[in-house]
Structures are given as structure tokens and as C-alpha cells.
Amino acid sequence: MSEVTEEEKAAAARRQPGPRGGPPGAGLGMPTESAANFGASARRLIGLLRPQRAVILLATGFAVVGVVLTAIGPRVLGRATDLVFAGVVGQRLPAGTTKEQAVEGLRQSGHGQMADMVSGIPDLVPGQGMDMDAIARVLLIAVALYAGAGLLSFVQNRLVVVAVNRVIMDLRRAVEDKLHVLPLPYLDSQPRGELLSRVTNDIDNLAQSVQQTLGQMLTNIVMVVAMLAMMFSISPLLAVIVLVTIPVSIWLTKVIGTRSQRHFKEQWATTGQVNSIVEETFSGHELVKVFGRQEEVGATFEERNQALQRATFGAQFVSGVIMPVMMFVGNITYVVVAVVGGLRVADGALTLGSVTAFIQYSRQFTMPITQLASMANLVQSGVASAERVFEVLDAPEQRPDPQVPAVPDRSDGRVEFEDVSFSYSPHAPLIENLDLHVEPGQTVAIVGPTGAGKTTLVNLVLRFYELDGGRITLDGVDITQMSRAGLRSRVGMVLQDTWLFGGTIGENIAYGRPGAGRKDVRAAAEATFVDRFVHSLPDGYDTVLTDGASNISAGEKQLITIARAFLSDPDLLILDEATSSVDTRTEKLVQDAMRALRGQRTSFVIAHRLSTIRDADVILVMESGRIVEQGSHDYLLERDGAYARLFRAQFVAPMDDESDPLDPRALAASE
Structure with a gap:
């Protein structure tokens, strides 16, 4: 049977993209993720808005009314321009004549083009100046229109913010719920910093992108339609000139957006890598300093930081080109409209007010198109972040609990392994055909060399991993027929x-x-003797633990976790090197407390120091995922087998022996 040690599993994990728990900087520098599936991710992102469609439809209604009021504004201001222009021209014409007589006089005097222009000016009265009352009324109407449009825009933006924040709140809740049903192997395969980046940075970026684009997108789309309608109502010829810019704008946006899409995906993938470096480095900064790896970690960080800088620069630069390109197209359109419109005014086909109104409409028409194009970088960035969040939401979940979970009739703590097989990799079996019967109230100690499967054994009891074969029962009930919460509520660890x-x-x-x-x-x-040191703290039990509980010692941290397990009053105790961080005197006191607690409970104790498990009812000696010996301490010493070799290696081996006493090869050599 092939053997996979825990060191080999760790080494294999470090070779995978995105390990968790490796040394600072492990698993970084992996290749960038492939380009985003923009269309599918964008459609799914839009689908998230469906529960808020009522609010969004209401916001769209306010946007439509607001845009209509805004669209009427230039026509009203054009009317004011016509009144002003009629007054300026009218006072230069002879009083007492009609408009028709004035036009005919201009033609007879050889000013035919001037006559055409005067004939096209409405409300012109020869010899009469500007009608200030009429101009004031028109301006008041324009102010009311723009004030109403501004108020409706405010309400619309507020509704959009409400809808987006509700969607993002639901998305955060979905991600949080998802994290609780992800299997432990998935979490083990992800760097902490990368996963944190997905559920924090990417969701924040998504929220910002959607909030900034959704409201503007609604307004701008309605604005384009309204401005186009108003332009056609004034001059179909000028409107066609403006329409020519639309396919040009769409083509330019598509070309530039396609190039920026890859950069945005790379930007957020690299952001996760940088976060992973920072998280791993600072969580293990003591080891980094002890082994003098600051320069190596700094070089790794610098490499990924420069990659992030390049990706961010590429994304922002390429997408930022859209705005000046669209402004250039808009300015060219403005020049053409101004020239052609001026000629139409000179011919009398249009009034000056109509042309000024059309120019405003053309600017307002190109402005939303330019804004829509400039939002491409936000959309690309938001969709890239959305796809990374969707990858978490789409990750395979752990096997669901039974619809009607089984509940043991008793709480004795009897545990049975029946022909259990398990492996982390299908090609490297670890535990095969294991049988074990633990009676209620027994203390079972598990010893053996590193990689023998000791911790794996108890993890299987908790269903942190699923079995490949066989079954495990607790008080006669298969643990796969119990809910995970019900199973783990009976276990203290x-x-x-x-x-x-x-x-x-x-x-x-x-x-x-x-x-x-x-x-x-x-x-x-x-x-658990926590009370002993708590009283020496200024605030006692109300002492606030700082980040990482750095204001208490490692041994005191361990005692608190032991007290927490004691308080849970479980049917089954699992102690995995639980006293490894306490001093010898405290260890003795904790062992006494554990002995009293274990009196009526089944306990699994994983230990490397054999002195801590002398009083165990049963000692299991594991090698390569198999139980090679079991019995009491005295019985196993008398057998002079694997346990006896481990015992002699710890208590009888010469002090100058440089070999590892727990190395299976050293043990085999000593036989």
C-alpha cells in the first residue's frame, strides 16, 4: 500500500495554485486567470437586479419624465432666443410697416439673403424692440422645467441607490451562506488573501460599479431617445448628420472595450494575489524574520505589485482612451452641425432659436453616448469582479444533510469505524479498511509518526472530509445520516x-x-485553570483580546480554548495536542482537569508526547493509515512493538542521537 505523509500532502498543496497554510508567499506568482466570459457574467449580473425590478421600473419612470422635461428646455430657450433676435432685428427695420413689406423692401434693395432670414423669424414686428415680458415668461418656464427635471433626477438616483444596495446586501448574504456550505478541501485549496479579496474587494468594486453605472445608464438611454426625437422634430437633415456618429461611436467603443476587458480581469486577479502575499506575510512575520526571508518576501511582493501596476495601468489607460475619442467625434459633429445649421438659418429654412436648440440637443445627444462609452471601464471592472464572486458561488458544495436527519436515541459516545477507507488523492490511499470500536467513556489515545493519519482519523469523525468507503457510527447511527450541526454539537474539539x-x-x-x-x-x-491567570489581568474576564490575541501568551490562549471545549459539555472530546503550548506545571494541572472531565465522556487524544497519555484506556498506534497496535500503556510496552519503540525513542534514546526519533525510517532501522 502506498503511503502519503502529511509533509508530502503539504508539499503537493504548495505546488497547486492558491494553497492555504503554506509559508509566507507560498502559492503566489501563479499564472493570471483567463479572460472573463463577459456576456454570460453580465447577463447573470443583470439577473441579480430582478428582485428589485419594481424599484428600478419606478426609477426608470422618474428618469423618463425628467428627461422629457430636460428635452423641452432647449426648445423653450430657443423660443427665448427667437424673441431676443426678433427684437434686435425688428428695431432696425422701419416702423409702421408690416413684416412682409419689410422683407419685400430688403429684396428690392438687393439684400435677398437678409430678406430670407427675416422672413423666417417668428414674432418679428418692424420698428419694435425686445418684448421683455414675453422673454421673462419664457425664461420662467425654462427654470421650472429644469428645476422639475433636477428634482426627478434626485428621486431617481435615490431609488437606484436603494435598489443597488439591496442587491449587494443580498449578494453578500449569499456569499456568506455559501462559505458555510463549502467543503473543507475547497477552503484548503484557496489562499486566504485571495478568498478574502473575492468576498470583500470584489464585492465592493461590484457595488461601486453598478451604483455608478445603473442610474446614469437609465438616464442616458432615455436621454438619447428623447434628444433624437427632438432633433428630428427640428431638422431631419441635421438629425441624420448626428446619427452618422452612432455606428462610429459603437465601433470605437467595442474595439477599445475588447482590449480593456483582458486587462481588468488581470487587474482583479493580481489584486487577489497581492492581498494573499500581504495576509500570509503578516500572519507569519515572526517566521519571516527568524529565517531572514524579508528580502525574498519583499521580492515576491514587488514582483506581484509591479504586475498589479501593469495590469491596472493597462486597464485604466486603454479604457480611458474611450472618453477623449468620443469627445473628438462629438466635437467634429458639433462643427458640422454648426456650419450646416448656419447655412439653413441664412436660407430662412430654420430660425436661429431652432438651430441653437438643435446644437444643445446634439451636445446632449452625444454627451450620454460619451458617458455610456466612458462607463465601459466601470462596466468591465464590475463584470470582472462579478465573475470572481460568481466563481465562489458556483463552487461545489458539501454533500447536503439528509432531509430528515437521524438522531441517536442515547448519548453514550460509542464510536465505531467499519471498514473505513479515505484518501486525499485518488492515486495515494491513506486509510484503508480501518475497523475500530470505542466504548462509551473510554479515553482513546492515538500515537504514531508524522503522516500516519492521526488527525485525519478524528477529522473523519467530524465529517470535515467524506469517506471513500465504509462508515462511521456514533451511538449506533451512521454519521452521514445525521446533520452536520447535530453531529458536531455532540463533539468538543x-x-x-x-x-x-x-x-x-x-x-x-x-x-x-x-x-x-x-x-x-x-x-x-x-x-481549566484559566481563572488563575485571568485575575492577574486588569479587566479580568472583560479583558479584550487584541488582534491575534497578542496580549496573552500562547499557553494562556490554549487554556482558553480548552475552557471553551469544557463549557460545551460534549458527548465526545477530541484533543489534538491540546497541551502542546503550556508549560510542564500547567500541563499537569490541565491533565488532571481533563481526567475529571473525561470521566463520563468518550475522548480521542492525539499526542506526540507519550507521557501525556499513560492513563488512556486504549492506545492506538497508527502507521500509514493503519492501526498496527492497540492496548493499554503497560500492555503495549510488554509487547515490545511499535509503541515500545516510540517510547524508548522519547525516554531512552541517547541525547546525542541526531536522528529523528519519530521518523519511521529511523524506527525501522532500530529494529
């Missing part, structure tokens, strides 16, 4: 690696049992 959250010492202990009171917390603390 203390690991070698402590985990404490930001909060008080009392809150960290109470984490073991929801609803636990201060009296229960103190009782658990006294049983």
Missing part, C-alpha cells in the same frame, strides 16, 4: 492551533455554548 476572535476572554469561553452565563463561564475557567 481542542486543536494545537488556537483560534480566538476579537472580544473579551469571557466571550471567547462562552463561544462554546450559546446562552452560557457568567457563572458557567467561570466554572469552566476554574476547571
Whole structure:
């Protein structure tokens, strides 16, 4: 049978893209992800807005009314221009004549073009200046129109913000729920910084992109339609000239957007890599300094940071070209419209007010197109982030719990392994055909060389990993027929690696049992000798643990985790090197407390120091995923087998022996 040690598994994991738990900087510098599937991701992103369609439709209605009011504004201002122009021209014509007589007089005097222009001016009265009352009324109407449009735009933007924030809140909730159902192998395969980047930076970028583009997109699309309608109502010829710019603008946007899409995907992928470096380096900064790897870590960071700089520059530069290109196209259109419009005014086909209104419409027509084009960088960036979030949401989930979970009739703590097989890789079996029967109340110690499968054995009991074959029962019930929450609520676990959250010492202990009171917390603390050092702290149980609980020692952290497990009052205890971080005297006290706690509970104790498990009811000796010996401490010493060799290696081996006493090869050589 082939053997895969934990070191080999770790080494294999480090060779995979995005490992978790490797040394600082491990797993970085991997190739950039492939280009985003923009169309599918964009459609899925739009689908997220469906629950808020009522709010979005209401916002669209306000946008339509607001744009209509805005569209009427230039026509009203054009009317004011015509009144002003009629007054300026009219006062230069002889009073007492009609408009027709004035036009005929201009023609007879050889000013035919001037006559054509005067004939096209409405409300012109020869000899009469500007009608200030009429101009004031028109301007008041324009002010009312623009004020109403501004108010509607404010309401529309507020509705869009409400809708987007609800969507992002639902998305965050979906990601949070997803993280709880992801299998442990998936989390083990992802760098922490990369996963954190997806659920924080990418969602924040997505929220910003959608919020900035959705409202403008609604307004701009309606604006394009409204401005186009108004332009055709004034002059179909000028409107056609403006329409020629649309396919040009679309073609330019597509060409530039295609180039920027790849850069935005690379930008956010590289951002996750940089975050991973920072997270891993700072979480293991002591090791980095101890081994003098600052320069190597700095070089790795610099490499990825420069890659991020290049990707960001490429994304922003390429997408930023859209705005000046569209402005250039708009300016060319403006020049053509001004020239042709001026000629039409000179011919009397259009009034000056109509041309000025058309120029405003053409500017307002090209402006939303330019804004839509300039939003391409935000859209590309947002869709790239959305795709990275969707990859988390689409990750395969752990096997669902049974619809009607089984519940053991009793809580004795009897555990049975029946022909259990498991491997991390299909090509490298670890545990094969394992049978084990643990009676209620027994303390089972598991010993063996590194990579023998000790921790894997207890992880299988908790269903952190699924079996390849066989089954495990708890009190006669197959654990796969129980809900994971129901199974794990019966198990208390203390690991070698402590985990404490930001909060008080009392809150960290109470984490073991929801609803636990201060009296229960103190009782658990006294049983595990946490109470002994808590009283030396200024705030006692209300002492707030800093980031990483750096304001208490490693041994004190371990004691708190043990107290937390004690408070949970489980049917089954799992202690994985639980006393490895405490001093010898504290270890003795904790062992006494554990012995009292284990009196009525089944316990699995993983230990490298054999002195800690002398009083175990059963000692299991594992090698290569198999139990090669089992029995009491005295019985196994009398057999003079694998356990006896381990015992002699720890307590009898010469002090100057440079070999690793737990190395299976050294043990085999000593036989």
C-alpha cells in the first residue's frame, strides 16, 4: 500500500495554485486567470437586479419624465432666443410697416439673403424692440422645467441607490451562506488573501460599479431617445448628420472595450494575489524574520505589485482612451452641425432659436453616448469582479444533510469505524479498511509518526472530509445520516492551533455554548485553570483580546480554548495536542482537569508526547493509515512493538542521537 505523509500532502498543496497554510508567499506568482466570459457574467449580473425590478421600473419612470422635461428646455430657450433676435432685428427695420413689406423692401434693395432670414423669424414686428415680458415668461418656464427635471433626477438616483444596495446586501448574504456550505478541501485549496479579496474587494468594486453605472445608464438611454426625437422634430437633415456618429461611436467603443476587458480581469486577479502575499506575510512575520526571508518576501511582493501596476495601468489607460475619442467625434459633429445649421438659418429654412436648440440637443445627444462609452471601464471592472464572486458561488458544495436527519436515541459516545477507507488523492490511499470500536467513556489515545493519519482519523469523525468507503457510527447511527450541526454539537474539539476572535476572554469561553452565563463561564475557567491567570489581568474576564490575541501568551490562549471545549459539555472530546503550548506545571494541572472531565465522556487524544497519555484506556498506534497496535500503556510496552519503540525513542534514546526519533525510517532501522 502506498503511503502519503502529511509533509508530502503539504508539499503537493504548495505546488497547486492558491494553497492555504503554506509559508509566507507560498502559492503566489501563479499564472493570471483567463479572460472573463463577459456576456454570460453580465447577463447573470443583470439577473441579480430582478428582485428589485419594481424599484428600478419606478426609477426608470422618474428618469423618463425628467428627461422629457430636460428635452423641452432647449426648445423653450430657443423660443427665448427667437424673441431676443426678433427684437434686435425688428428695431432696425422701419416702423409702421408690416413684416412682409419689410422683407419685400430688403429684396428690392438687393439684400435677398437678409430678406430670407427675416422672413423666417417668428414674432418679428418692424420698428419694435425686445418684448421683455414675453422673454421673462419664457425664461420662467425654462427654470421650472429644469428645476422639475433636477428634482426627478434626485428621486431617481435615490431609488437606484436603494435598489443597488439591496442587491449587494443580498449578494453578500449569499456569499456568506455559501462559505458555510463549502467543503473543507475547497477552503484548503484557496489562499486566504485571495478568498478574502473575492468576498470583500470584489464585492465592493461590484457595488461601486453598478451604483455608478445603473442610474446614469437609465438616464442616458432615455436621454438619447428623447434628444433624437427632438432633433428630428427640428431638422431631419441635421438629425441624420448626428446619427452618422452612432455606428462610429459603437465601433470605437467595442474595439477599445475588447482590449480593456483582458486587462481588468488581470487587474482583479493580481489584486487577489497581492492581498494573499500581504495576509500570509503578516500572519507569519515572526517566521519571516527568524529565517531572514524579508528580502525574498519583499521580492515576491514587488514582483506581484509591479504586475498589479501593469495590469491596472493597462486597464485604466486603454479604457480611458474611450472618453477623449468620443469627445473628438462629438466635437467634429458639433462643427458640422454648426456650419450646416448656419447655412439653413441664412436660407430662412430654420430660425436661429431652432438651430441653437438643435446644437444643445446634439451636445446632449452625444454627451450620454460619451458617458455610456466612458462607463465601459466601470462596466468591465464590475463584470470582472462579478465573475470572481460568481466563481465562489458556483463552487461545489458539501454533500447536503439528509432531509430528515437521524438522531441517536442515547448519548453514550460509542464510536465505531467499519471498514473505513479515505484518501486525499485518488492515486495515494491513506486509510484503508480501518475497523475500530470505542466504548462509551473510554479515553482513546492515538500515537504514531508524522503522516500516519492521526488527525485525519478524528477529522473523519467530524465529517470535515467524506469517506471513500465504509462508515462511521456514533451511538449506533451512521454519521452521514445525521446533520452536520447535530453531529458536531455532540463533539468538543481542542486543536494545537488556537483560534480566538476579537472580544473579551469571557466571550471567547462562552463561544462554546450559546446562552452560557457568567457563572458557567467561570466554572469552566476554574476547571481549566484559566481563572488563575485571568485575575492577574486588569479587566479580568472583560479583558479584550487584541488582534491575534497578542496580549496573552500562547499557553494562556490554549487554556482558553480548552475552557471553551469544557463549557460545551460534549458527548465526545477530541484533543489534538491540546497541551502542546503550556508549560510542564500547567500541563499537569490541565491533565488532571481533563481526567475529571473525561470521566463520563468518550475522548480521542492525539499526542506526540507519550507521557501525556499513560492513563488512556486504549492506545492506538497508527502507521500509514493503519492501526498496527492497540492496548493499554503497560500492555503495549510488554509487547515490545511499535509503541515500545516510540517510547524508548522519547525516554531512552541517547541525547546525542541526531536522528529523528519519530521518523519511521529511523524506527525501522532500530529494529
